[in-house]
Amino acid sequence: xxxxxxxxxxxxxxxxxxxxxxxxxxxxxxxxxxxxxxxxxxxxxxxxxxxxxxxxxxxxxxxxxxxxxxxxxxxxxxxxxxxxxxxxxxxxxxxxxxxxxxxxxxxxxxxxxxxxxxxxxxxxxxxxxxxxxxxxxxxxxxxxxxxxxxxxxxxxxxxxxxxxxxxxxxxxxxxxxxxxxxxxxxxxxxxxxxxxxxxxxxxxxxxxxxxxxxxxxxxxxxxxxxxxxxxxxxxxxxxxxxxxxxxxxxxxxxxxxxxxxxxxxxxxxxxxxxxxxxxxxxxxxxxxxxxxxxxxxxxxxx
Numbered sequence: 213x214x215x216x217x218x219x220x221x222x223x224x225x226x227x228x229x230x231x232x233x234x235x236x237x238x239x240x241x242x243x244x245x246x247x248x249x250x251x252x253x254x255x256x257x258x259x260x261x262x263x264x265x266x267x268x269x270x271x272x273x274x275x276x277x278x279x280x281x282x283x284x285x286x287x288x289x290x291x292x293x294x295x296x297x298x299x300x301x302x303x304x305x306x307x308x309x310x311x312x313x314x315x316x317x318x319x320x321x322x323x324x325x326x327x328x329x330x331x332x333x334x335x336x337x338x339x340x341x342x343x344x345x346x347x348x349x350x351x352x353x354x355x356x357x358x359x360x361x362x363x364x365x366x367x368x369x370x371x372x373x374x375x376x377x378x379x380x381x382x383x384x385x386x387x388x389x390x391x392x393x394x395x396x397x398x399x400x401x402x403x404x405x406x407x408x409x410x411x412x413x414x415x416x417x418x419x420x421x422x423x424x425x426x427x428x429x430x431x432x433x434x435x436x437x438x439x440x441x442x443x444x445x446x447x448x449x450x451x452x453x454x455x456x457x458x459x460x461x462x463x464x465x466x467x468x469x470x471x472x473x474x475x476x477x478x479x480x481x482x483x484x485x486x487x488x489x490x491x492x493x494x495x496x497x498x499x500x501x502x503x504x505x506x507x508x509x510x511x512x513x514x
Contacts, residue, residue: 228452232281250276260491261495274496275495275498275499289362290366297335299451302456312464314340320386321396323398323436327458346378347373348372348373360372382425383428396421398419398421398422405420406419407420423483437459
């Protein structure tokens with residue numbers, strides 16, 4: 213049986229401290245053994261920060277531990293109460309983004325693999341508007357279905373990333389009168405038809421979905437950067453965790469401000485630039501342990 217699936221099933225019966233300790237240990241071992249995940253992470257972080265040698269190693273260790281923290285938190289997500297979620301999540305700049313989302317009757321939100329995007333979805337579906345998102349269809353299928361179940365138990369509606377059918381479902385939701393956030397984790401393109409943008413001075417390909425959905429539906433798009441922060445005092449006790457996440461909204465982008473054949477590309481560049489800035493400020497919380505969409509060939513890679 214798949215090891216991740218076993219962990220997902222067993223974790224629901226274990227104390228949270230045991231789940232967190234197991235994730236920390238697994239991440240530490242993975243870093244010490246210089247696994248493929250660590251090598252991928254270090255390559256990605258080098259391109260973002262320019263760091264190398266010991267400085268890059270220290271950063272990648274923080275990154276591996278941050279990724280392990282994320283997985284531990286996802287496994288315990290169904291046990292996180294609404295009050296605990298509220299204590300763990302902080303919006304750094306709620307205005308004018310939250311008001312603009314309400315005024316528009318919803319929004320497309322573009323975010324990356326940083327911090328804990330599932331916890332953000334749980335919080336947002338209660339504090340701002342119901343959330344719909346898309347998840348990569350993992351193998352075996354049972355792993356994907358278990359992840360979907362975890363997210364749906366906290367109110368997040370999930371579609372599998374399955375091409376045009378998924379886009380049509382999202383488009384129907386965007387055009388529906390119900391206020392809803394369509395949150396798309398889009399820094400890593402899974403479609404095979406990525407949009408080329410510039411991030412950190414490099415040419416990269418990101419998912420076309422957020423901008424394409426916004427343009428097709430007339431729904432505004434707002435980028436969202438997420439990172440972890442240490443909790444202390446009363447907030448830490450209320451959260452039942454040493455860690456919380458910070459949401460930082462970018463500029464609201466309106467489809468009417470983009471026109472012509474390059475509209476999707478221009479909107480994608482705008483949200484990608486915001487996301488790149490957030491990742492550069494908190495690179496340790498960017499969980500890009502996989503191949504990223506660098507346009508440069510392997511020969512050009514550092």
